Amino acid sequence: MLPTFEPTSLPESTRTLRAEVRDFLEGELSAGSFVPRPNSWTVFDAAFSRRLGARGYIGMTWPTEYGGRGASSLDRFVVIEELLAHGAPVGAHWIADRQSGGQILKFGSEDKKRALLPRIAAGECFFGIGMSEPDVGSDLASVRSRGEKVDGGWKINGTKVWTTNGHRAHYLIALIRTSPPAQNRHQGLTQFIIDLRRPGVRISPIENLAKHDEFCEIVFEDYMAEDGDVLGAVGQGWQLVTHELAQERSGPERFMSDFPLLIELVRRAMSKPAAHRDIGRMVARLLALREMSISVAGMLTRGASPDLAAALVKDMGTQFERDLPELARLVVASEPRVGAEDGYDDSLARTILYAPSFTLRGGTREVLRGIIAKHLGLR
Amino acid sequence: MNETLTAIAATLRGLLEQHCTDKIVKSAEAGVWCEPLWTALENAGVPLATAPERADGLGLGLAEAAFIARIAASHAAPAPVAETLLANWLWGQAQGGPLARVASVHIGDSHVHQTLKTGGGRSLTGVLNGIPWARHAGAVLLVLDDDEGSLLARVDPKGARTTPRANLADEPRDGLILEAAEVTAGNLARLPLPVEHVAAQLALMRAAQIVGAMETCVTLTIQYANERVQFGKPIARFQAIQHQIALMAELVAASGVVLEQAAATAADPARAPLIWTAKALASEAAGQIAAIAHQVYGAMGFTRECRLHLFTRRLWAWREECGNENHWNEKLGALAVRQGPEGLWPWIVGISPSGDAPATS
Ligand SMILES: Cc1cc2nc3c(=O)[nH]c(=O)nc-3n(C[C@H](O)[C@H](O)[C@H](O)COP(=O)(O)OP(=O)(O)OC[C@H]3O[C@@H](n4cnc5c(N)ncnc54)[C@H](O)[C@@H]3O)c2cc1C
Numbered sequence: 001m002l003p004t005f006e007p008t009s010l011p012e013s014t015r016t017l018r019a020e021v022r023d024f025l026e027g028e029l030s031a032g033s034f035v036p037r038p039n040s041w042t043v044f045d046a047a048f049s050r051r052l053g054a055r056g057y058i059g060m061t062w063p064t065e066y067g068g069r070g071a072s073s074l075d076r077f078v079v080i081e082e083l084l085a086h087g088a089p090v091g092a093h094w095i096a097d098r099q100s101g102g103q104i105l106k107f108g109s110e111d112k113k114r115a116l117l118p119r120i121a122a123g124e125c126f127f128g129i130g131m132s133e134p135d136v137g138s139d140l141a142s143v144r145s146r147g148e149k150v151d152g153g154w155k156i157n158g159t160k161v162w163t164t165n166g167h168r169a170h171y172l173i174a175l176i177r178t179s180p181p182a183q184n185r186h187q188g189l190t191q192f193i194i195d196l197r198r199p200g201v202r203i204s205p206i207e208n209l210a211k212h213d214e215f216c217e218i219v220f221e222d223y224m225a226e227d228g229d230v231l232g233a234v235g236q237g238w239q240l241v242t243h244e245l246a247q248e249r250s251g252p253e254r255f256m257s258d259f260p261l262l263i264e265l266v267r268r269a270m271s272k273p274a275a276h277r278d279i280g281r282m283v284a285r286l287l288a289l290r291e292m293s294i295s296v297a298g299m300l301t302r303g304a305s306p307d308l309a310a311a312l313v314k315d316m317g318t319q320f321e322r323d324l325p326e327l328a329r330l331v332v333a334s335e336p337r338v339g340a341e342d343g344y345d346d347s348l349a350r351t352i353l354y355a356p357s358f359t360l361r362g363g364t365r366e367v368l369r370g371i372i373a374k375h376l377g378l379r
Numbered sequence: 380m381n382e383t384l385t386a387i388a389a390t391l392r393g394l395l396e397q398h399c400t401d402k403i404v405k406s407a408e409a410g411v412w413c414e415p416l417w418t419a420l421e422n423a424g425v426p427l428a429t430a431p432e433r434a435d436g437l438g439l440g441l442a443e444a445a446f447i448a449r450i451a452a453s454h455a456a457p458a459p460v461a462e463t464l465l466a467n468w469l470w471g472q473a474q475g476g477p478l479a480r481v482a483s484v485h486i487g488d489s490h491v492h493q494t495l496k497t498g499g500g501r502s503l504t505g506v507l508n509g510i511p512w513a514r515h516a517g518a519v520l521l522v523l524d525d526d527e528g529s530l531l532a533r534v535d536p537k538g539a540r541t542t543p544r545a546n547l548a549d550e551p552r553d554g555l556i557l558e559a560a561e562v563t564a565g566n567l568a569r570l571p572l573p574v575e576h577v578a579a580q581l582a583l584m585r586a587a588q589i590v591g592a593m594e595t596c597v598t599l600t601i602q603y604a605n606e607r608v609q610f611g612k613p614i615a616r617f618q619a620i621q622h623q624i625a626l627m628a629e630l631v632a633a634s635g636v637v638l639e640q641a642a643a644t645a646a647d648p649a650r651a652p653l654i655w656t657a658k659a660l661a662s663e664a665a666g667q668i669a670a671i672a673h674q675v676y677g678a679m680g681f682t683r684e685c686r687l688h689l690f691t692r693r694l695w696a697w698r699e700e701c702g703n704e705n706h707w708n709e710k711l712g713a714l715a716v717r718q719g720p721e722g723l724w725p726w727i728v729g730i731s732p733s734g735d736a737p738a739t740s
Contacts, residue, residue: 002594002597002598002628002631003628003632003633004635004636005632005635005636006636007636007639007640007643007732009731009732010731010733010734011733014733017668018728030397085724086724150459166400207642221582229519259724263720263723263724264720266715266716266718266719266720266723267719267720269716270717270719273713274718275712276709276712276713276715276716277705277709277712278708278712279507279707279712279715279716280659280707280708280710280711280712281659281663281704281708281712283711283712283715283727284654284655284656284659284660284707284708285633285660286713286727287637287653287656287727287730287731288633288634288636288637288656288660289633290727290731291636291637291640291731292632292633292636295463295636312628312629312632315625315629316629316633366618366622368625369621369622369625369626370618370621370622370625372625372628372629373621373622373624373625376601376624376628377493377601377615378604378605378615378616378620378621378624378625378626379615379616379621
C-alpha cells in the first residue's frame with residue numbers, strides 16, 4: 001500500500017483560536033518583545049514561553065487536570081503554525097510541549113504527571129532530548145550511556161550530545177542502556193527523566209555555525225536516578241523512544257523554519273516579475289506540506305500512529321527548507337550577512353547557516369527514507 | 380469517502396482490470412475505439428455520474444469526477460473518462476439537459492470567430508487544435524469568451540472536419556475545423572463560471588489522471604525491484620534504489636492530498652489557487668516519477684513490451700496538457716507576491732478548503 005494522506009479540514013472552531021493567537025502576536029510585535037527570525041523554534045526565550053503558557057498555548061491537548069485544556073491536535077496545529085509563521089521565539093518550551101510532555105502523559109507515573117505537566121503547560125519547565133551520544137547518531141539502539149541498578153534507583157554514567165537547549169532546560173528524557181546488548185539490540189533500553197539540576201551532571205554548551213549555542217554536551221558521572229524516574233517499564237525504552245520520535249517528526253516546524261525568509265523574499269520580489277515563477281514553485285510545495293501536516297494532526301486527533309506520515313512530511317519538509325535559500329539567492333541576489341539592516345539579507349544569511357541542520361536533526365534524510373522504504377516492502 | 384463512491388470505485392476497478400489489458404490499451408493507441416470498455420463504463424454509471432439526475436445522471440460533483448478519473452488513469456483506461464465527466468458536469472451547470480454519450484471540453488480560444496444568428500444561435504468559424512477524443516465524441520463543449528462572460532457551445536464534431544492527431548501517449552488530440560458551423564440557441568448555454576476557471580477545472584482533471592498514473596508507476600516499480608535479482612539479491616535491497624523509490628512515494632502522496640483538497644472545492648472560483656497548485660505539483664512530479672521508474676526498470680523498461688510505458692508516456696503527455704508546472708507556478712507565484720509580506724501568510728491559510736477563500740486577483 002502506498003502511503004496516502006487523508007485530506008483534513010481544520011474545524012470551524014479553530015478560526016477564533018487563530019484570531020486570538022494573531023492578536024496576541026501582534027501585541028507582542030508592537031511591544032517589540034521579539035524580532036521575527038527563521039528557525040525560531042530553537043530560539044530560547046523563557047519569558048515569552050511563560051506568556052504563552054499563561055494564555056494556555058502550551059500542553060493544549062493534555063487533560064485539564066494536568067494543566068492542559070483538552071484541546072484537539074488540530075487546535076494545537078493552528079497555534080503552533082501561527083507562532084512559526086510569525087517567527088516567534090518558542091524554543092524554550094518547544095521540546096517539552098511537542099514530545100516530552102506527551103511522553104510523560106502516556107508513560108509517566110501519576111506523581112510525575114502531577115509534578116511536571118502543569119509546570120510545563122505554564123511555560124515554566126523546559127526539557128531536552130537525550131538520545132544522541134558522541135558515538136551514537138543514526139544508530140540509536142547502540143546507546144552506550146549505562147544505568148546500573150542500585151538500591152532504590154539507578155546509577156547512570158555516560159555522555160549525551162547535541163542536546164538542543166539542554167544547558168537551559170530543567171530536565172532531560174534520556175535513553176539509557178540498562179542491560180547489556182543481547183541478540184536483539186532493541187531490548188535492554190530504558191527512558192529516564194533526568195533532573196539536570198541534580199549532582200552528577202556536567203553540561204558544556206556547543207556553538208553552531210551561526211555562533212548560537214544552540215545545543216550542548218551532557219556528561220553523567222554517577223548520576224543517581226530514582227526508580228520513579230523511569231518512564232514506562234525498565235527495558236521498554238525502544239518502544240518509548242520510537243513513540244517520542246514520531247511526535248518529534250510530526251509537526252509543521254519541519255517545513256516552516258524558513259518562513260520568515262519567504263516573507264522577506266516576497267517583499268523584495270514585488271518589483272521582480274521574473275522571480276514569480278520560482279516563488280510560485282516554492283509556494284506550491286509549501287501548500288502541499290501544509291495539507292500533509294494538517295492531515296498528520298488529524299491522525300494524532302484520531303489516535304492513529306503517525307510514524308510513516310511524519311517521516312514523509314519531515315523528509316519532504318526539510319528538503320523544502322534546504323531548497324528555499326538556494327532558490328532565493330538566485331532570484332533575488334544578495335550578499336547575505338547576519339545582522340544586516342535589510343531583512344532579506346539577514347534572513348538569507350541565517351537560513352543558509354542553519355540549513356545543514358534541517359536534514360539531520362530528528363533523524364537524517366537517509367534514516368527517514370529507510371523508514372519509508374521499509375513500509376513500502378523494499379527492505 | 381461516501382458509500383456511492385466506494386461502490387463506484389469497487390465496480391470500476393473490477394471492470395478496468397478486465398477491459399484495460401495491455402493488448403486493449405495498445406489497440407486503442409493504434410486508433411481503435413474500445414466499445415466494450417465504454418459500454419462497461421456506461422453500465423456502471425460512470426460517464427453520466429456528473430450529469431444532473433434529470434439528465435439521467437447521478438448528480439455527482441467534481442471531487443467525485445477527479446476521483447473516478449484518477450482510478451481510470453491508474454489502469455491507463457483508453458477512453459475519455461475525465462473529459463466526459465467534466466463535460467457532463469459543465470453542461471449540467473449551464474443547461475441541465477443531457478449532452479452526449481461521449482463528450483469533450485475545449486477552451487475555444489481567440490481562434491474562434493462568432494457571428495450572431497437570428498433566433499439566438501451562432502455561427503462559428505475557426506481552426507481548433509488538440510481537442511481530446513474529438514473524433515469519437517458526440518459533443519465537444521467549446522468554452523467561449525464573449526462580451527457578457529463565458530458561453531458553452533455544443534458542437535457535434537461529426538458535422539465538422541476533424542484532423543486526427545495524437546499526444547505522446549497516442550491518445551486522440553484532434554483538430555477541428557469549423558467553417559461557419561451553425562450552433563442553435565438550444566446548443567448554447569451561459570456558464571456561471573469565468574473561462575479561466577474552466578481552464579483550471581480542465582487542469583484539475585488532468586492532475587487527477589497524473590496522480591492515478593503515478594500511483595501505478597510506483598506500484599509497478601516496487602514490484603519490479605523486488606523481483607529483479609542482481610548481485611545475488613533483489614535490487615530492492617540496494618539502498619540507492621530504496622531511497623529513490625521512497626522519494627517516488629513522497630511525491631505521489633503530496634500530489635494526491637493536494638489533488639483531493641483542490642477537487643473538494645473545485646466548483647468555487649475563489650479556491651482556484653489550490654487547483655493551480657495541484658496541477659503544478661502533479662506535472663512536476665510526473666517527470667520525476669517517470670525518470671526514477673525507468674532507471675529502476677533498466678533496459679526492460681525501455682521496451683514496448685514492458686507495461687511501464689503505458690503509464691510513463693501518459694505522464695509525459697499529461698504534464699504538458701492544460702498548463703505545465705511553469706504555467707501554473709507563475710500564476711501562483713504572481714498572486715502570492717501580490718499579497719505582500721504582511722498578506723502572504725493569511726493568504727496561504729485561506730487557500731486550504733477550511734480557510735476563508737483567498738483573493739484570486
Ligand atoms: C541542530 C541539531 C540539534 C540536535 N538536537 C538534538 C537533541 O536535542 N537531542 C538529541 O538526542 N540529538 C540531537 N541532535 C542529533 C541528531 O539527532 C543527529 O545529528 C542525527 O540523529 C544524526 O546523527 P549524527 O549526526 O551522529 O550522524 P551519523 O549518524 O553519524 O550520520 C552521518 C551521515 O551518515 C548517514 N548515515 C548514517 N547511517 C546510515 C545508514 N544506515 N544508511 C545511510 N546513511 C547513513 C547519515 O544520514 C548522515 O548523512 C541534533 C542535531 C543537530 C544538527
